[in-house]
Amino acid sequence: MSTCINCVWEEFSVPLKRFIKKRVANEQDADDIFQEIYLKIHKNIGSVMNEDKLHAWIYRVARNTITDYYRRNQYKFEITDLTEDLESSTDEEISANNEIASCLKVMVDSLPETYKQAILLTEFQNMTQKELSEKLGISISGGKSRVQRARKMLKEMLLGCCQLEIDRRGNIIDYKHKNSECKYC
Incomplete structure (x- = not known):
């Protein structure tokens, strides 16, 4: 597939950013996820065989990245929250x-x-x-x-x-x- 990564990014970056912000409350987390999605798209866009399915593929990558991000950081948040709660209680x-x-x-x-x-x-x-x-x-x-x-x-x-x-x-x-x-x- 001969998809120009810059062309894809120009088309999808703004709606993708909105998509992420609707699902992630923290602005910094949303930016981190956005960057991670960009890297995954850049690295794996060649695996998309059908350009008609590009839109679905990009949003699947976004959903999975959001899920993975919170799974990966869930334990850290719980410990941080517990420590803050104990210190501030x-x-x-x-x-x-x-x-x-x-x-x-x-x-x-x-x-x-x-x-x-x-x-x-x-x-x-x-x-x-x-x-x-x-x-x-x-x-x-x-x-x-x-x-x-x-x-x-x-x-x-x-x-x-x-x-x-x-x-x-x-x-x-x-x-x-x-x-x-x-x-x-």
Whole structure:
């Protein structure tokens, strides 16, 4: 195939950049991914046999690169976030988290048995949803549905009971009871 890499890049760079930015929140990560995609396209464009499939191939490379980037960096983010959380946590935040955790335990215990089992196995015993489905003898989509419904029920219970203050990373930093007669806390 005699595709000019500069011609391809001129045609696809702006829409590709938009595509990446829709899927990646951090501007620096988006730039890194953009560069990585460019290198992959430059290196492998000769493997595309049919020019009609060039568009699909480029976006497949982009999707895979985004996925790979986050897989590769997931562990680093978790450790960094944990370290930052531990360093920035005050005694009040730790206390609030402990109190919310004890409320969540009561909430989980109050779920219908099928949903309680799904949450306990996936969230507290780190079982995958596929493993959950196999253990319960249900389809994978059935297992996923149970977990999602259980999470939704827990969220509704928690938000019905407490008003939460959440930091930019989604961590609970403070809470207030909405009423004093909450049956969970």
